[in-house]
Amino acid sequence: xxxxxxxxxxxxxxxxxxxxxxxxxxxxxxxxxxxxxxxxxxxxxxxxxxxxxxxxxxxxxxxxxxxxxxxxxxxxxxxxxxxxxxxxxxxxxxxxxxxxxxxxxxxxxxxxxxxxxxxxxxxxxxxxxxxxxxxxxxxxxxxxxxxxxxxxxxxxxxxxxxxxxxxxxxxxxx
Numbered sequence: 001x002x003x004x005x006x007x008x009x010x011x012x013x014x015x016x017x018x019x020x021x022x023x024x025x026x027x028x029x030x031x032x033x034x035x036x037x038x039x040x041x042x043x044x045x046x047x048x049x050x051x052x053x054x055x056x057x058x059x060x061x062x063x064x065x066x067x068x069x070x071x072x073x074x075x076x077x078x079x080x081x082x083x084x085x086x087x088x089x090x091x092x093x094x095x096x097x098x099x100x101x102x103x104x105x106x107x108x109x110x111x112x113x114x115x116x117x118x119x120x121x122x123x124x125x126x127x128x129x130x131x132x133x134x135x136x137x138x139x140x141x142x143x144x145x146x147x148x149x150x151x152x153x154x155x156x157x158x159x160x161x162x163x164x165x166x167x168x169x170x171x172x173x174x
Contacts, residue, residue, distance in 0.1 A: 003039040006031075007051040010087065011058035017068045017091045026098060030088040032079070040117050048113045052076055052087070056166040059089060063168050072169035073097065076109060077161055078116045085116050094165035104160035112164055 016028040035043065056074045063072050073094050076087040090098065094105040106112075145155035 001039055001043060003033060003035045003043060003048065004051045006033045007048070007055055011055045011062065015059070015062055015066070015089060017063065017066060017072055017089070019070065019091045022090065022092075022098065025090050026088065029090065030086065032082065032084040032086045034084050035117055040120075043117065045110050045113045045117060048117070049109045052109055052113075052164070053166075056168060060168040063089075064170055069170050072167070074166045074168045075105075076112060076164045077103070078112045080115070080119070083119055083121070085113070089168065091169075094167070097163060097165075099161065099163070102158065102160040103163045105165045106162050107165070109164040112162055 010031055013031065014028050016025050018024055035048075059074050068091065070091060071093045072089060072091050074087065074089045075094070075097055076085060078084075079086050092098075097103065097105070144152045147153050
């Protein structure tokens with residue numbers, strides 16, 4: 001089961017915690033993985049959640065061994081467009097993760113994993129879900145939609161991205 005193996009290997013991969021160099025943290029500490037077809041058929045949500053919990057516990061030990069003092073968060077999200085589970089570790093608290101858009105920290109990883117495992121064609125966008133944007137002088141803003149007359153108008157606000165968070169920092173951290 002490659003997905004469980006990849007999750008376990010995260011705990012041994014290089015780990016950088018440097019509040020003064022967050023880009024280095026992101027480059028080094030961000031991973032992505034996709035469940036293979038067999039994993040989608042055979043793994044349960046709970047097996048994947050348990051694998052991430054074990055990895056978080058091992059990362060907490062590594063953070064302490066590195067002598068890092070302060071906040072550190074291990075976090076996981078489902079990138080639907082890429083068809084991947086993504087995860088990272090950063091020297092920030094759960095409310096300061098490096099997402100540009102709206103996200104919602106959660107302690108329940110189950111729904112995130114379930115969405116990923118239920119994706120029969122990861123990273124695929126159906127043609128019927130595509131919108132022809134035509135020739136634009138300026139690209140629309142995220143969330144804009146075409147009205148019946150073909151004009152771009154603000155769409156409904158996008159729901160926040162659920163992101164599972166686990167504190168792996170040291171005492172005195174977040």
